[in-house]
Amino acid sequence: MIFKKTIVLLVVLSFLLVFPAVAGARGDTDRMFNDVEKEYIDYPFIKYLWESGVIAGFPDGTFRPGENITRAQAAKVLVLAGGLTATSSSSEKYFADMDENHWAYGMIQSAAGAGLLMGYPDGNFRPEQPVSRAELATLLLRFGNTPRVNVELPELADMNATHWAAYPVGVVLKAGLLGLSGKDAFAPEEPATRSDMARGLALIKTLSPDLRKVQLAGKLAVKKNGVFLLPKDTQTRHPVSEAVLLSVGDTIIVDQNGEAEIVFEDGSGIRINPNTELEIKKLDGFLFLRTDGTTGSAVDRLEIKLKKGVIHGALASRYNEKEEKAAPTTSLKKMQPGYGMEAPGNPGEEGLAPVLLAYKGVDTASVYSGLYAAGEQEEQAGPAEEVAWWQEPYEQRTRVVVDMPWGVAAIRSTFWTNWVTSDSQGTNVLVGQAVVSVGGRQVVVDLGMSFKIADPLRPPELPAKMTEDEKKEWAEIKSWVQERVEKILKEVAQNLSANPQVTLVQKDQVVTTKLETLTPEQQNAIIEQELQTKLNQITNEITERYKGLFKETGLDINISGPGTSANEQQQQQPQQQQQQQEQQPVSSGGGGGHSSSPVDTVAPTVTATSPVDGTTGVAVNSSITVTFSEEIRGVNENTFTLKRSNDNSVVAASVFYDAAKRTATLVPAGDLAAGTRYSVVLTGGITDTAGNALASYTFYFTTAEGITVTTELNFIPAMLNITAGDTFSVDVVAKNVQDLYGVDLEVLYDPALAEAQYVVSGAAWNEEWAFVQNGIDNKSGKISMILTRKKPYGGCNGLVTIGTVVFKSLSPGALRLSFSSQHDLCNSIPEFIVHQVSACDVDILR
Incomplete structure (x- = not known):
């Protein structure tokens, strides 16, 4: 068929070849209308509205996508899309030229009563008059009840900022709800087509803040028997053998033999390990539209109460450049001077006595509901940019909250772990970022880092790099990670709601051949080929970002794009390994021909101290800790010293080194002097395992004044x-x-x-x-x-x-x-x- 539209949707045609339509409740969706083929540009939008009961077409089985849409037809579509009821009679008649004899009278009355449609200054509605493209832009924003944003009309040949519809046209173009009618032209007074209406309405229903909210669909899948479900407000747990749709208040219990997973329609997932119990506290989702016209719910706000055990999480993300740059520059937030600055040490029995009271059978139920917004107030460099309403669902922000007894983890775009055991709780991040709130403080956990809470009554330590055991745990489940990434990439590639504005291009920008001189089949072939090339570029960029992020973790996790199967990936690995071996430099040492090992020439550095340099009000019974960038040698009482600044005298102390945490701790022999400035000095003799020396390092702190309190x-x-x-x-x-x-x-x-x-x-x-x-x-x-x-x-x-x-x-x-x-x-x-x-x-x- 010959396309009458001049706007081409990049993602749609490309993926229609790969992802066939799925039959819906309305019947055979492969042929819902006689004149709408699956290859048609706006097929997904038309199909979505048809399956939703919003559009029905004409008695002859056609939709007539290129025809103008009248104001009466628009009223009917808006009423059905908004779930309104047609008003056959009303105490108020809105328009002089309408009465109950018109087929759409009730729909028009209802739409007018809801404020969706307005008449003309002469009091008439003009039901058979076509809706102009400028009017359609206005109707879409009014239907979505969208908040006003700072958007300017782009430079167009046929309208400027003085046009009455400059703002709505600027928004729908920026949001991708509608496209240009030609080169640098919107044609505001030209009639809108029925296809225009379908596209704009389908997208506004999945992007408007008021319309996109849905219940998040999460299914509990059993991987190994031993999984039980305790529904809300019940006392009996039931064994689970097949997939179950979860509800808020459900508790999932996995015994020592079981294993389960919660899967979501956007590719996100929660892997539930043996001996784990958790409760679903919130399931908020937002609607998105796929290239085949089906819809799904993506994670908007998932809240979990982890009572015990271990979970691994995968949160869908496009990992765009803005997200990668959004990480805060500090690792420990809201650390108060004085109390809480001392490093956790090993206090004597006298110091432990009051703390032990908290462990003698006292109920330590989580009380962190007030901290659920953790992670949404990180310090950013410079003023925050305005996020438009159509971008909000896909911006980096807290989407998952895991409430543990001793802390709350706010999860952003990541692969992460949470654990709750008898001796510790915490979070590690394989890719992305999390913010953990504990004891009124917020700790940022970045890529490859781990944060452990060993005692909730003591101040939190800084995050450290994941231990070898944690890395090994991720490596053991890398097949699950790869599966999640590939499902996420597939959903991202099909998601029409995610970024529709970049999928609109001019036909004459896609191909140089005059389309009018070609047959419909030739037109489709050319457009599909060009669009597939562009789509491959988009999906390859996303895939490469995932690969780059996983490479930073140092783990062997191979990620393929949505078009590469696991078998194809395995077949490619031997060839890739052979190429890598051929490219490796050989030893110049004559004999053996083995590849040379890389030489470590990077010196270790200090990555964190406690107290922080310049801190005042430090408790006199504090210990001092220093964290290094890598494992070190030679740290002792001679190379790690504490001195009084007034006389440079050395304070008697013992030094302990924890290789697993790369942390050295200096414990003074007695209390420090009150109101005194001290210097901490790291001198020569400290090296890494390769012999690279640490540069001399000094920092200072001042103890609290003597306390006189009545x-x-x-x-x-x-x-x-x-x-x-x-x-x-x-x-x-x-x-x-x-x-x-x-x-x-x-x-x-x-x-x-x-x-x-x-x-x-x-x-x-x-x-x-x-x-x-x-x-x-x-x-x-x-x-x-x-x-x-x-x-x-x-x-x-x-x-x-x-x-x-x-x-x-x-x-x-x-x-x-x-x-x-x-x-x-x-x-x-x-x-x-x-x-x-x-x-x-x-x-x-x-």
Whole structure:
């Protein structure tokens, strides 16, 4: 057939040859209309709307894509696409030239009532008048309820910025909803075709922020038996043997023999390892349209609560250049000077005592809901660029959130791992980026890095390169990684919604031959050949970016494009290996003919320190850590020293080196002096395994000033007047506390005058404190209160309501509530003690 349109869609025709149409609910979609072949440019858009029940064509079985669309026809399409109901009668008649005898009266009334269509200044609607291309641009944006963006009309021969439709035309061109009608021309007053309407409407339904939102379709697939599903609001788990569509609130349990995977329609996936339990907290998706006219849901916001075990994730991404440049420049965010800056060490028993309270059977359920936005506030170099609404779904941002008991991982475009075990939790990233929130801090984990939380009550360490065991784990599942990448690439290549504006080109820019002189078959052949060449360039660029990113990890993970099968890839490997061997340089050492090994000439460097250079307010009992770029030799008390800056005297200390983490730790023999500046010096003698020397390195920090704090432990209110038989409550309060994370005290009272009813933790801290012991002895008149801060909360400061005691008065008299001499407020500063203790006097009247 001869094309009447002058706009060609790059991706569509190319992939129609590769991905055949799929029969839908409407019947034989290979021939839904007599005049719309699969090779037709706008076939996918027409098919999508036909299967959605939005368009039906004419009684003779045709769609007539090149015909003009009338205003009445547009009203019907918009009402059906918007899920509205035709209004046959209304108290308000919108247009003078319309009545109930017109076939589209109800549709027009409904569209007008919804604000989708307007009439002319004379009060008429003119239902049989064609919709102009400028009017169609306006209708599409109005239907999508799209937010206004900063877009200028491109330079055109037939309209400029003063045209009434300059803004909507500029947007639809930029977003790719409509194309030019000819070279540098939009033809705003020319009639829009039915095919134009189909294309624009199909794309706006998959790109508009209000219309693209859908439930994310995630299927649980069993890889090895031993997988169970606990549906929301049920107590019985059911064995899973075949694919199951998941819902929010479902819990997946994989035993020691099982293995499972959650797969999504955009190619994303979650691999669930043995002995793993997780809950689906959110399944938000956005709609996208494929080249064969089918639709799918892509990951917009997936939230998982990982209770235990290990998962590997694959998140679909195009890995465009903007995403690769978007990584923040810092690895540790919001690190506060003073508290939290010291490196995790091995404190003595005295320092461990209050921390241990948090491990004695205390419920440490995750309380990170307020941190779900982690990863969306990273510091960027320069002002953030405006992201248009049609680009938002495909921009780099947090799409997956994994809630672990001790931290929350916000996942961006990546392949990543999360683990929750009895001794640690964390995240590593094979490709891409994650941001982990723990203890109020955000840690950026980049490509090839790992972040481990060993103790939620201590400040986080900097991420380190993945260990050999972590690399080995990824290598063992590389077939899964390759499968995920190839599925992602296939979906990216078919996705018409992802970037439609770059798929529109002029016919006369594609081929130089005059198409009018060729037969329809010759036209199709030429266009398809040129478009396939262009498409191959696009998909090859994406594939090469994936390959480059995986190469940076140092792992042997081969990625093929969507057009290369696994068998073809395996057949190519021996030839590639032979070519690599032929290209390797031979040794000049005469004998053997073996290829020479590369020589390491790169010196090691310092990649991180704790405290950070220039930090003030460092705790006097801190240790000092230095992380190196590679494994080193020769770090000891002679090459790693701590000096007082005022007299350059060396502080007695011990040095320990952790080869796995490439970290050296200096532990002073005693507390440092308060309010003193120190220098940390790394001198000659430190080398890497190849003998390359570390350049001398010095950094500085200053310890906190001496602490003089007057703290109080008392009751609020301090005095009460009540009647015998009344119930009353008293708050137990600590004032002027600093870094409080444990409480051990006793409240005394006269059991003849009152009896304690119950005790609760402070209202302001109810979710953050946990009772280790809550004992009431009304015979002796004593209440024991031992509390600890729940993981992962840090210490409290200022005024803290520790708990509330509820009493019932028994008989008249003067009742005094007091604290026993056995009281302790646990904190990380040795000088911090309770200086003042007060009582509460209760006058019980008859």
